[in-house]
Amino acid sequence: MPKLHFEDLTVGLSWKAGPVAVTQADIIAFAQSFDPQPFHTDPEAAAAHRLFRGLAASGWHTAALSMRLFAGGDTILAGGIIGNGIDELRWPRPVRPGDALTLTSEVVELRAPDPGKSVGWARIRNTTTNQNGEVVQSLVATLSVPRRAQG
Amino acid sequence: MPKLHFEDLTVGLSWKAGPVAVTQADIIAFAQSFDPQPFHTDPEAAAAHRLFRGLAASGWHTAALSMRLFAGGDTILAGGIIGNGIDELRWPRPVRPGDALTLTSEVVELRAPDPGKSVGWARIRNTTTNQNGEVVQSLVATLSVPRRAQG
Numbered sequence: 001m002p003k004l005h006f007e008d009l010t011v012g013l014s015w016k017a018g019p020v021a022v023t024q025a026d027i028i029a030f031a032q033s034f035d036p037q038p039f040h041t042d043p044e045a046a047a048a049h050r051l052f053r054g055l056a057a058s059g060w061h062t063a064a065l066s067m068r069l070f071a072g073g074d075t076i077l078a079g080g081i082i083g084n085g086i087d088e089l090r091w092p093r094p095v096r097p098g099d100a101l102t103l104t105s106e107v108v109e110l111r112a113p114d115p116g117k118s119v120g121w122a123r124i125r126n127t128t129t130n131q132n133g134e135v136v137q138s139l140v141a142t143l144s145v146p147r148r149a150q151g
Numbered sequence: 152m153p154k155l156h157f158e159d160l161t162v163g164l165s166w167k168a169g170p171v172a173v174t175q176a177d178i179i180a181f182a183q184s185f186d187p188q189p190f191h192t193d194p195e196a197a198a199a200h201r202l203f204r205g206l207a208a209s210g211w212h213t214a215a216l217s218m219r220l221f222a223g224g225d226t227i228l229a230g231g232i233i234g235n236g237i238d239e240l241r242w243p244r245p246v247r248p249g250d251a252l253t254l255t256s257e258v259v260e261l262r263a264p265d266p267g268k269s270v271g272w273a274r275i276r277n278t279t280t281n282q283n284g285e286v287v288q289s290l291v292a293t294l295s296v297p298r299r300a301q302g
Binding site: 030033036058060081083084087 | 209
């Protein structure tokens with residue numbers, strides 16, 4: 001499994017992970033634990049909702065599934081995924097039962113390690129799409145990325 | 152349970168929810184499903200980690216628990232918590248086994264419904280603190296908030 005160090009990153013570099021499938025049972029179970037609103041937990045109530053028109057995953061479930069793809073894909077960042085924040089987290093459309101999600105990660109900005117330091121920073125845009133190529137989530141993560149160990 | 156409509160909101164209004172307790176088993180179970188990195192799943196590996204020095208919850212677990220407090224507190228928004236995005240999501244320190252989390256929500260900006268529309272927008276800063284009053288998460292949510300039904 002390729003592990004990307006700071007030297008491997010260039011602005012515009014991108015990679016993919018997934019797909020991961022999402023079932024109705026998954027959506028309901030997550031929502032019952034963390035976001036127990038009827039449009040996330042009750043298919044009938046969700047079907048009648050003026051906006052959702054059917055069961056929709058909690059946005060935080062979409063975020064958690066996207067993290068699973070980011071942390072568990074074939075290409076990952078070296079040193080673990082350690083950041084101090086997320087910007088511009090958006091859910092332009094809901095995840096539905098039966099969806100299959102794919103994550104695309106793209107480097108959008110880099111800051112090299114300070115002199116004498118082993119860790120730089122990368123801003124990475126993560127875009128989650130469903131099986132129809134529709135975007136269900138986007139965010140920009142600011143992450144710590146180590147250099148390769150020096151000989 | 153008070154349900155806040157748009158007319159009830161003023162910039163600076165705030166309310167609290169919680170606490171919710173977090174166990175080591177909770178932290179490991181969430182991470183195994185969504186963020187399987189050793190500093191979230193393995194207490195021994197986490198204890199040896201240069202940064203974490205002990206098991207730390209996934210930031211997405213902290214976010215999900217904060218959502219549970221926001222959606223399930225004594226005071227909640229009318230009409231469900233429906234937003235199109237989150238900005239400035241930060242995790243200044245990790246959640247640890249045994250922590251008890253409290254959420255403070257504060258209205259920071261309001262946009263009244265357009266003429267003829269029943270729904271306005273609020274920007275709400277949600278700050279999650281542990282039992283020592285230390286901030287473990289902050290974010291700003293942009294949310295749809297309905298007016299009271301007109302007679």
